[in-house]
Amino acid sequence: MSTAHFQQLYEQADDPWQVRQRWYEQRKRSLLLASLPAPRYRHIFEPACGNGELTAALSERADRITASDVSPAAVALTRRRITTVNARQVATVEVQCQHLPGEWPSEQFDLIVISEMAYYLPPADLPLLLERCLRTLAPGGAVVLCHWRRPFADRLLDTDAIHAAFNASPALHRIVNHQEADFLLDVWSNNPHSVAQHEGISP
Template sequence: MHKATLLIDTEHQTAAYSETYFDALYNDNSDPWQYQTRWYEKRKRDICLAILPQANYVNAIELGCGNGVFSELLAERCLSLLSIDGNQKAVELAKQRLANDSSIKVIQGVIPQALADGLTDNNQTYDLIVISEILYYLPLTDIDRVITWIKQSLATGGTLLCCHWRYNIDGFEMTGETVHYRLQQAFNKENKLAFTHQSQIVDSDFLLDVWQRSAQTIAMQEELI
């Protein structure tokens, strides 16, 4: 997984900081967080892949793909994958990495605006939504817009995976703690839409939550109970 690089809406005070910050990170550097070399990042990716409740998915979307390191692995589990990031250089790098896989489409777009402005099909539903290391760059109002989109876009029986760094990030008010608390408020009590909180990992460094849009756990689906 990765700390994604998305551009914040210019109406918010952190906009100029975030855009120039991520542009600077990718200036003459194709892997600013060392996704390919750090054991921390590989371990986190492996945990995320292992915790997915289904072996394979038909139609997946990844919000915040960075340079595509995790996208490449995620695509092995998906028939179709749409990956989005806000940073132009990150998108170019992801496209280069994933060029030989026709099942993956990489686009540049600002979250949450990209989810509503035609970059994605508003009538499309996904059986896997992956949101990694991006929501703490957004104000709470935009996080709630993403949550609303999830409720509209996650297919029946589908999976939502969210993973975020737990520590403070200079220039931003949100942390992984505040983000996942808000996600739990939104989905753990969502009886009408039958979201099951399938898995939760509270690591010393990151938080990982997985929901299924189903009233049944994996064991129930496999008729073990």
């Protein structure tokens, strides 16, 4: 999808997918947050941040967040949304305008959250997306993918195929797999231990 398409969407409405109002979106966001394997993260990367609703929620569990979107209007909305969070959290968030996966940042992240983004990519970009995640994932870090499963006009990649490509990587170990008719939520880590194993509950 072109930058102009998303720019137009966010210029016409500050919440084009109603991620604030819809219970579906609120519940999905809560499930994603509950699926994170650690209570807090040093540095989170959130590509395709949209209007910043998930960014704001993640900021409560991060020392630092790098968020980005292809649309300058979405970047402005995320920056505005972050100002409604407390002052300490505002200082942790940097929002950039980037065309991903090509303009992927070079830093190391211990959490990468890709939500409702990868199905817009042309098929040739899926291996690059995976490579960028693997290259910038810190030791013990986690990658989250969450995507709508049903057909829609702008889709270029199938959700199940996207998640299957990540699951096939020998460098990643799936620690969460949540499937519904509407969406798919997966979490992988480059550390094979479960949350219970990290806490010494399970051998």
